[in-house]
Amino acid sequence: MIALISSAADWFLSLILLYKYVALFLISYVAALALPVPASTTVVAAGAFASAGYLNFPLVLLTALAANVAGDLTGFFAARRWGIRALSSLGLGFLVHTSGFSTLKxxxxxxxxxxxxxxxxxxxxxxxxxxxxxxTDLNTKLFVTYDILGEGAYVILYSGAGYILGSAWQDHIGVLTRGVFLIEMVGITFIVLRMFLRAYRTHR
Amino acid sequence: MILGMAIKPYRNVLIGLTLLCLILLAASAYLFFNDALAMRRAGFLSGPRGWHQARTPETAPTATGIRAWMTFDFINDIFDLPPDYLKNTLSIRAAAYPKLTVAQAAKLEGIPQDEFLLKVQAATASYSALTP
Structure with missing residues (x-):
C-alpha cells in the first residue's frame, strides 16, 4: 500500500517536471475540488524545483493560488446551485433537517x-x-475573501518551504505536515475551549 | 434538577474533549519543535545570517539524490550537464529525450529501473567530478 502511494506521488512529481505549470494547476485544482491527490507534496516540490531554477517561483505561487481558489469556488458555487437538489435525488435530502446538520451550520x-x-x-x-x-448559503463575499487569504497563506507556506529546503525537501517535509497539524490543533482547541467556557458560564 | 442532570453528561464530554485537544496540542507542538530543532542542526532555519547561508550545503544537489521520477531535462538543468551528455553516455535512443523520466527511459531501453538509475547517477557524478 505504501509502495502504491509512493509510486503515485512519484507519478505526480514527474507530471510537474514534464508539464510544469499546467500540471501544477490541474493537480491543485482537482485536489481543491475533492479528489484525493497529493497536492501539498506537489506544491512543496514545485517550490523546490523553483529553488533549483527549473521553475519560476512567482509563477509557481500564482499558478497554485489560482488553481486552489478556482477549485474551492467550483465546489462552493456547485453546492450552492445543485447541492440540496443532488442530496434529494440521492435520497439524502433528510440530512438537511437533522440536528447534526444544524449544529455544523x-x-x-x-x-x-x-x-x-x-x-x-x-x-x-x-x-x-x-x-x-x-x-448552507454562506455569504459569498466572506467565503471568497477568507478562501483567498487562506489559500494564499497555504501556497506561500508550502511552496516557500520547498524553495528554502531545495533538494533536501523530501527529507524534511515531515516538519511541514507537523507544523500544519499544530496550527489545526490550535484552531480546534480554541473552538472547543470557547464551547467549554460558554457551557460553563451558562450552567453557572 | 432535571436540567442539571441533562447538562452533566454534555459537560463531561466537553471536559474530555478539551483535555484531549490540549494533550494533542502539546504532543503536536513537541513533535514540531523537535523536527524544527533537527532542521536547525542540519543547517536550515539558522536565523538572521541570511537564507543563502541557511540553504548550504545540504540543498546543493548531489548525484545520489537523482530519482527515477526525475526527467532528463530536469537532471541536465540542475547539474549543468550538456543537453546530450546523458543521451550519448547511456546510449538512450528514445525520441522523447530529454522530456522523459529515468523510469520511462529504463522501460524503453529494457533495463531494470534500479540498475538504470545507478548508471544515470554514476554518469552525472563523473561529469561533475571532471568539471570544476
Missing part, C-alpha cells in the same frame, strides 16, 4: 473566518467545507 455561522481559513491547510477537510458553505 451553527459552527460555520459562528466561526466562518477561522473555519474557512484553517481548513485551506487540510486537503481532506477543505473540499467538505466548500460544499457545506455552498449548501
Amino acid at each position: 451553527r459552527y460555520l455561522q459562528n466561526f466562518p473566518r477561522l473555519i474557512i481559513f484553517s481548513t485551506r491547510f487540510v486537503t481532506e477537510a477543505g473540499p467538505a467545507v466548500n460544499v457545506f458553505s455552498g449548501v
Whole structure:
C-alpha cells in the first residue's frame, strides 16, 4: 500500500517536471475540488524545483493560488446551485433537517473566518467545507475573501518551504505536515475551549 | 434538577474533549519543535545570517539524490550537464529525450529501473567530478 502511494506521488512529481505549470494547476485544482491527490507534496516540490531554477517561483505561487481558489469556488458555487437538489435525488435530502446538520451550520455561522481559513491547510477537510458553505448559503463575499487569504497563506507556506529546503525537501517535509497539524490543533482547541467556557458560564 | 442532570453528561464530554485537544496540542507542538530543532542542526532555519547561508550545503544537489521520477531535462538543468551528455553516455535512443523520466527511459531501453538509475547517477557524478 505504501509502495502504491509512493509510486503515485512519484507519478505526480514527474507530471510537474514534464508539464510544469499546467500540471501544477490541474493537480491543485482537482485536489481543491475533492479528489484525493497529493497536492501539498506537489506544491512543496514545485517550490523546490523553483529553488533549483527549473521553475519560476512567482509563477509557481500564482499558478497554485489560482488553481486552489478556482477549485474551492467550483465546489462552493456547485453546492450552492445543485447541492440540496443532488442530496434529494440521492435520497439524502433528510440530512438537511437533522440536528447534526444544524449544529455544523451553527459552527460555520459562528466561526466562518477561522473555519474557512484553517481548513485551506487540510486537503481532506477543505473540499467538505466548500460544499457545506455552498449548501448552507454562506455569504459569498466572506467565503471568497477568507478562501483567498487562506489559500494564499497555504501556497506561500508550502511552496516557500520547498524553495528554502531545495533538494533536501523530501527529507524534511515531515516538519511541514507537523507544523500544519499544530496550527489545526490550535484552531480546534480554541473552538472547543470557547464551547467549554460558554457551557460553563451558562450552567453557572 | 432535571436540567442539571441533562447538562452533566454534555459537560463531561466537553471536559474530555478539551483535555484531549490540549494533550494533542502539546504532543503536536513537541513533535514540531523537535523536527524544527533537527532542521536547525542540519543547517536550515539558522536565523538572521541570511537564507543563502541557511540553504548550504545540504540543498546543493548531489548525484545520489537523482530519482527515477526525475526527467532528463530536469537532471541536465540542475547539474549543468550538456543537453546530450546523458543521451550519448547511456546510449538512450528514445525520441522523447530529454522530456522523459529515468523510469520511462529504463522501460524503453529494457533495463531494470534500479540498475538504470545507478548508471544515470554514476554518469552525472563523473561529469561533475571532471568539471570544476
